[in-house]
Amino acid sequence: MAVDYTLYLVTDSTPEILGDRCLADVVESGIKGGVTVVQYRNKTADTAELVREASTLHEITRRHGVPLIINDRIDVAIAIGAEGVHVGQDDMDLQAVQRILRTSLPNAIIGVSTSSVEEALTAARNGATYLGIGTVFATSTKKDTKSIIGAIGVQKILTELRSNSLNTPCVCIGGVNASNVQQILRQSRHDDVALDGVAVVSAIMAAPNPSEASQNLRNLIAALPAISRTQSLGLMQITNLSFVPDYIAAVVQRKPLCHNMINTVVQTMAANMAIAIGGSPIMSGNGAEAADLAKLGGSLVINMGTVTPDSLDQYVKAISAYNAAGNPVLLDPVGCGATELRKEALQTVLTAGLFDVIKGNEGEIATIAGTSAQQHGVDSAPSNLTLRQKAIMVEEVAKRCGGCVVVMSGAVDIVSDGYQTVFVRNGHEYMGLVTGSGCCLGTVIAAFLAVHRENKLLATLAALLLYEIAAEQATTKEAIRGPGSFLPAWIDTLYQIAQSPESDQSWIKGGKVEVFQHSR
Numbered sequence: 001m002a003v004d005y006t007l008y009l010v011t012d013s014t015p016e017i018l019g020d021r022c023l024a025d026v027v028e029s030g031i032k033g034g035v036t037v038v039q040y041r042n043k044t045a046d047t048a049e050l051v052r053e054a055s056t057l058h059e060i061t062r063r064h065g066v067p068l069i070i071n072d073r074i075d076v077a078i079a080i081g082a083e084g085v086h087v088g089q090d091d092m093d094l095q096a097v098q099r100i101l102r103t104s105l106p107n108a109i110i111g112v113s114t115s116s117v118e119e120a121l122t123a124a125r126n127g128a129t130y131l132g133i134g135t136v137f138a139t140s141t142k143k144d145t146k147s148i149i150g151a152i153g154v155q156k157i158l159t160e161l162r163s164n165s166l167n168t169p170c171v172c173i174g175g176v177n178a179s180n181v182q183q184i185l186r187q188s189r190h191d192d193v194a195l196d197g198v199a200v201v202s203a204i205m206a207a208p209n210p211s212e213a214s215q216n217l218r219n220l221i222a223a224l225p226a227i228s229r230t231q232s233l234g235l236m237q238i239t240n241l242s243f244v245p246d247y248i249a250a251v252v253q254r255k256p257l258c259h260n261m262i263n264t265v266v267q268t269m270a271a272n273m274a275i276a277i278g279g280s281p282i283m284s285g286n287g288a289e290a291a292d293l294a295k296l297g298g299s300l301v302i303n304m305g306t307v308t309p310d311s312l313d314q315y316v317k318a319i320s321a322y323n324a325a326g327n328p329v330l331l332d333p334v335g336c337g338a339t340e341l342r343k344e345a346l347q348t349v350l351t352a353g354l355f356d357v358i359k360g361n362e363g364e365i366a367t368i369a370g371t372s373a374q375q376h377g378v379d380s381a382p383s384n385l386t387l388r389q390k391a392i393m394v395e396e397v398a399k400r401c402g403g404c405v406v407v408m409s410g411a412v413d414i415v416s417d418g419y420q421t422v423f424v425r426n427g428h429e430y431m432g433l434v435t436g437s438g439c440c441l442g443t444v445i446a447a448f449l450a451v452h453r454e455n456k457l458l459a460t461l462a463a464l465l466l467y468e469i470a471a472e473q474a475t476t477k478e479a480i481r482g483p484g485s486f487l488p489a490w491i492d493t494l495y496q497i498a499q500s501p502e503s504d505q506s507w508i509k510g511g512k513v514e515v516f517q518h519s520r
């Protein structure tokens, strides 16, 4: 039987999720809305109840032509003649399951939960019918947060499987809901590698109308744009910078909320820069208010510059809240390669959710790429890499975080969405002499992301050009004698350009953007 894994429902009979509703009604409603596979999961019922409930569900799923898979209990699957079973890493091992089912349910689907490349390769090589990859996000239905792997973890597993010629279908599981389903499907993609579907629990089981919730998820999945080279921008569009003034004008007009969880060094400077370019900053380090702030339609900056154990917890909460609301998140992994604690914090943040932009200096991006030597603080150290090597690194990191734009700042900035990579040769050396010039760039890009969601690469490029050309212009002012007098002049110039980006477009002619070409 060819199984459609697009929308895989895992049941939950606990009072917190199911409430006092009838399990069979909720499942049938979900199927009517578009659920394509059902897994019956009940960790507490006794065997008689499991068999009773499973056979009631089986009547419904059969009527709708949807496979029913039983979690863990192979005996229950055999008793009711279910289409399959699903086992976790702590349940009976795959080969034992196969031996048992060979005679009683020879065509059974056998799914296996996996949270690492090793587990996935082993299960696929041993003949699992499909893999459930997770946990993607922290979720109230799964308390064990050790196995949270984020989109990057899912992508890593998928890529390893496919590069080993293992085509086992894969669904991801863990905290998937309507606000993040497109992101997880998009961000776990890498070239032609993609998930076959998503597994959800509470997004359907706890929904007031499970049918509508399922239909909504199916619509979101169907609406997902295919990411391919042909879909990314034409080179003309990138080097023709006439879009930039329009992008700026829209930011000024919309005044997006810029929620900054930013280091304690640059709070005021970042807030002033956000105001100068037309944003509305709020510097809040309290993750508990992130869900309310996310409702206001702005974007979030996670800047790890002065990370502490408490602030790390707050970042994780805020990232989940913004992902759930479907609002953009920018990560600035300041100094992430400087200490062991920062390296660990980086991993926690990277697996806490999804990012639209990751911006860092060379040492920071190299740490994410896994190629960095020891960083000596928060500033960039002189590099041994050629521009070409840096560009390839930025592109690789962007590919790995599918759907994410990566910016490596420096004298020449490199921006990539994994498909197209550009060099930006604007800016001034005084920028490198002002602490937080990288951090504030994150704040400015995030403001643009809030308004220009349809194209993150263009939004990032517009923000970067405004930021750097303003800096260049500021240095030409008479009173500028060094980085100290430069900073207020830079904020003034940002403000002046942002207020009338369209009336005088001559400034954008100073944009120095070049497309990186692999063949050169």
Ligand SMILES: Nc1ncnc2c1ncn2[C@@H]1O[C@H](COP(=O)(O)OP(=O)(O)OP(=O)(O)O)[C@@H](O)[C@H]1O
Residues within 6 Å of the ligand: 334, 360, 361, 362, 378, 379, 380, 409, 410, 411, 412, 413, 426, 427, 428, 429, 430, 431, 432, 434, 435, 436, 437, 438, 439, 440, 441, 467, 468
């Ligand atoms: N020598 C330079 N010439 C032109 N622009 C520069 C130069 N140095 C830095 N910049 C610009 O300054 C901004 C910040 O980049 P940088 O790489 O210094 O960030 P950073 O090291 O993260 O800074 P911080 O940690 O102080 O926030 C970017 O827009 C970058 O293009």
Ligand SMILES: Cc1ncsc1CCO
Residues within 6 Å of the ligand: 263, 265, 266, 305, 306, 334, 378, 435, 436, 439
């Ligand atoms: C100097 C400094 N230390 C931690 S964050 C920060 C600001 C620049 O990244």
